[in-house]
Structure formats: structure tokens, C-alpha cells
Amino acid sequence: MAKANPARNCPVAAFQKMISGKYKLRIVWDLKDGPRRYGEIRSGLLRGTSGSAEITPRVLSRELKALTASGLIDRKDFGEVPPKVEYRLTRKGKSFVPVVAAIRDWGDRHLSEAAAFVDAAE
Numbered sequence: 001m002a003k004a005n006p007a008r009n010c011p012v013a014a015f016q017k018m019i020s021g022k023y024k025l026r027i028v029w030d031l032k033d034g035p036r037r038y039g040e041i042r043s044g045l046l047r048g049t050s051g052s053a054e055i056t057p058r059v060l061s062r063e064l065k066a067l068t069a070s071g072l073i074d075r076k077d078f079g080e081v082p083p084k085v086e087y088r089l090t091r092k093g094k095s096f097v098p099v100v101a102a103i104r105d106w107g108d109r110h111l112s113e114a115a116a117f118v119d120a121a122e
Contacts, residue, residue, distance in 0.1 A: 018070045018072075021063055021066065022059075022063075023045055023055060023059070023060065023063045024063055024066065024067055025100055025103065026044075026045055027041060027045070027063060027064070027067060027073070027087075028067070028072060028073070028089065028093060028096055028097065028100055029097070029100050029104070030044040030045070031073060031087060031088060031089045031093065032089065032094075032097045032100075034088070035076075035086040035087065035088040036086065036087055036088075037084070037085065037086055037087075038060070038064075038085060038087070041060065041064070041087060042055060042057075042060055045060070064087060067093075068087075071090055071092045071093075072089065072090060072092055072093035072096060073087050073088065073089055073090060073093050074087070074088050074089075074090050074093075075087055076088070
């Protein structure tokens, strides 16, 4: 008897698998304001991340391919030399932005409270 695929049977598991990875949510958030080129996405991921390691091109390419495969973003190759490629949110990706906004708002409320609590305790 074959094992059931939890991602197929549980929407939460399927969602978790779709957004797993260090940068996927941040890429979607960065694309909410419109199409971006690879370099713009890369520099956007490096903003506000003092002390974090720079994202490697291989990792960013993998994350972009996964988001494209999941249908959240679309890749448009202009067929030019030098290469010009843009990434943009699909309709599905745009419908995901409020979810990321809710996560961000929750983090603003609750993670900043935790940080303030830790600071007060010290």
C-alpha cells in the first residue's frame, strides 16, 4: 500500500511545501510593486538584512524556478543580448500578496513585542 502524500491531502502542508525556502516569501513581497529583473530582485533581498550572508546566484535561480513552477510568478525573456529577463506576479501570485502582508503585520505586532520583552528583561 502506497503512503499518502500529506501535501496532496492537506492544504496547509501543500502551502508549506510551496513557500518553503529562505527567500520565496520575500521575493513575492518584492514583486508586489511590479515586475523586477533578476538583479533588482537580488538587491531587494539584500536590503535590510544586515549581518546575513549574500544570496548566491544559484540559490536565487532555484527559488525563482520553484516560484515559477508553483504558478506564483511568471518569467518573461525578452530574447535580447545582453539577456533581459523580468519576473512578475501571476494572478495567483497577486492573490497571495495579502497573505504575505498578514504574515508581515503579525510579525510587526508579535515579534516586536517579544523583542521589547526580551530587552526589558535584560
